[in-house]
Amino acid sequence: MAQERVAAIAGIHEYPLRVAPGVSSMQIKADSMKRALDDAGLSWSDVDGLYDALDGEGGGGLGLAAYLGIKPRMIDTTQVGGSSYEFHASHALRDIAAGRTNVAVTTYGSTSASMRVPIGTGGLGRGGASWQQNMEAPYGSTLIANYAMVAHRHMHDYGTTTEQLAQISVATRKHAMRNPEAVKAMTDLQFVKVDEITVEDVLESRIVADPLHLLECCMISDGGGAAVFVSADVARDIKKKPVWIIGSGEATKYRENDGDITTSAGAQSALAAFSQAGVTPDEIDIAMIYDSFSITVAVCLEDLGFCGKGEIGPWMADGHLAFDQPGLTLNTDGGGLSSNHPGMRGLFLLLESVRQLRGESTSQVEGAQLAVAHGNGGLLGGTHTGGTVILAAD
Amino acid sequence: MANRPQPSFPEPDTQHFWEGCKAGELRYQRDAEGNVVFYPRAHSTADGSGxxxxxxxxxxxxxxxxxxxxxxxxxxxxxxxxxxVAYVDLDEGFRMLTNVVGVANPTADIQIGQRVQVEFEDQDGDDAYPIPVFRPI
Structure with a gap:
């Protein structure tokens, strides 16, 4: 089926450092925007649209425009957790098609590592009075515990094992070891072992929240980056080949009295995205899935339709997630597990998808034509979003 | 765990639930059609009715x-x-985040599908709200 090609990612930048003391998140955002525009061959003054996820000290699209010194004609401050950037790409497709912007940027900057933010283990519910905080804060749940409860139920319902889930950590680390920025990240963040890992390594790492082990959990880093979204007209004259946004979907899910915690919002967002793109999961070469934890990837791969619900364990067992194996390839930059997780990883899913579809990845899949970037924002097992973006090579 | 974070008020949706905890009652809501609503709210999540x-x-x-x-x-x-920490499905049809307590080794002694009973754990301070937690039966 012929895909509509109205919006593309024209330029990208990933901030290279994961430990960046003395740099502000706003500086990372501005620097990344400049470099992503350079990557596209576009200039600061070309920017007429701004997406922002309320990160850093920026105050959203309002404060960021002032900081950057630009006056865009389209501003969208969508903050839905780590998948915000998939939502931005989705909105860019919509807004560019509607003629509201021709060159739009989304930026991300975070100094979570330097600020010692305990994202996963800091405890939830430290905010003021709210209907949800009042019902959850007293119990001492953590972000990780929410994901761990999904893993437990998945194991109970489908017989999934840690050995099976560990395939995700193993493949991701293999890719990370080929990415110099990921190797530097693990070194700077003082990983015990900066090397490929085995299933046994995962099993032997300490449990943070049953049943999730340390090597199933993403790192906490500094970092950021930017992506430039452009119209088809602009895409004709950029420096590199455009990567087309051909479908997108958005969804939310939350604790429900009779809900199935092993199915995420991704089941809904993926249907919309694949339908719009006119492609099926078996045509996808690269899956960039938000790997906050092993279980996030496992559930999302099922929900995106790469295998049936509950089948992920056996489906991954042959190790095909690695870039040099036949079959679907996962998280070729090293993922949040082993390359970069400043708190909202969604942007990096888009960036590595673009690298793959341009042929620029450090774990390049030869001839990759289609990628899916799927972000899970908020808490899997609790209130969360799913943002699915399908990208095609030029 | 007698020094847990307390709910804070004013918060109109959840106040009655927490007053229930002081009275030793685990309270929940139903709409006019009988649908269970939980966490507490002023509207039905089925149709928005009050x-x-x-x-x-x-x-x-x-x-x-x-x-x-x-x-x-x-x-x-x-x-x-x-x-x-656990999600417990109450027999009346609502699911709540809570703790399972009263086991020697939580890793080994708690199972999915286990039957549990609420109890209200007293907290430090005269006006503190007791916290509803669950113990295997």
Missing amino acids: GLTWHVSSGLGTVYTYSVVRQNRMPGFQELGAYA
């Missing part, structure tokens, strides 16, 4: 899923040993 009524649960339920937290940097929890 006029919800309050009911008292038997406090009996089943562990839907759980995790044993080994690490929590939050004051009030960080010095505890491992403790279990």
Whole structure:
């Protein structure tokens, strides 16, 4: 089926450092925007649209425009957790098609590592009075515990094992070891072992929240980056080949009295995205899935339709997630597990998808034509979003 | 765990639930059609209608899923040993985040599908709200 090609990612930048003391998140955002525009061959003054996820000290699209010194004609401050950037790409497709912007940027900057933010283990519910905080804060749940409860139920319902889930950590680390920025990240963040890992390594790492082990959990880093979204007209004259946004979907899910915690919002967002793109999961070469934890990837791969619900364990067992194996390839930059997780990883899913579809990845899949970037924002097992973006090579 | 974070008020949706805890009651709501609404709200999540009524649960339920937290940097929890957070499905048809307590080894002694009963754990301070937690039966 012929895909509509109205919006593309024209330029990208990933901030290279994961430990960046003395740099502000706003500086990372501005620097990344400049470099992503350079990557596209576009200039600061070309920017007429701004997406922002309320990160850093920026105050959203309002404060960021002032900081950057630009006056865009389209501003969208969508903050839905780590998948915000998939939502931005989705909105860019919509807004560019509607003629509201021709060159739009989304930026991300975070100094979570330097600020010692305990994202996963800091405890939830430290905010003021709210209907949800009042019902959850007293119990001492953590972000990780929410994901761990999904893993437990998945194991109970489908017989999934840690050995099976560990395939995700193993493949991701293999890719990370080929990415110099990921190797530097693990070194700077003082990983015990900066090397490929085995299933046994995962099993032997300490449990943070049953049943999730340390090597199933993403790192906490500094970092950021930017992506430039452009119209088809602009895409004709950029420096590199455009990567087309051909479908997108958005969804939310939350604790429900009779809900199935092993199915995420991704089941809904993926249907919309694949339908719009006119492609099926078996045509996808690269899956960039938000790997906050092993279980996030496992559930999302099922929900995106790469295998049936509950089948992920056996489906991954042959190790095909690695870039040099036949079959679907996962998280070729090293993922949040082993390359970069400043708190909202969604942007990096888009960036590595673009690298793959341009042929620029450090774990390049030869001839990759289609990628899916799927972000899970908020808490899997609790209130969360799913943002699915399908990208095609030029 | 007698120094847990307390609910804070004014917060109009959840006040009646927490007053129930002081009275030893686990309270939940139903809309006019009988649909269970939980967490507490002023509207039905089925159709947006108001006029919800309050009911008292038997406090009996089943562990839907759980995790044993080994690490929590939050004051009030960080010095505890491992403790279990869980989603419990109450027999009346609502699911709540809670803790499962009263087991020697939470990793080994808690199972999905286990039957549990609510109890109200007293907290430090004269006006503190007791916290509803669950114990295997």
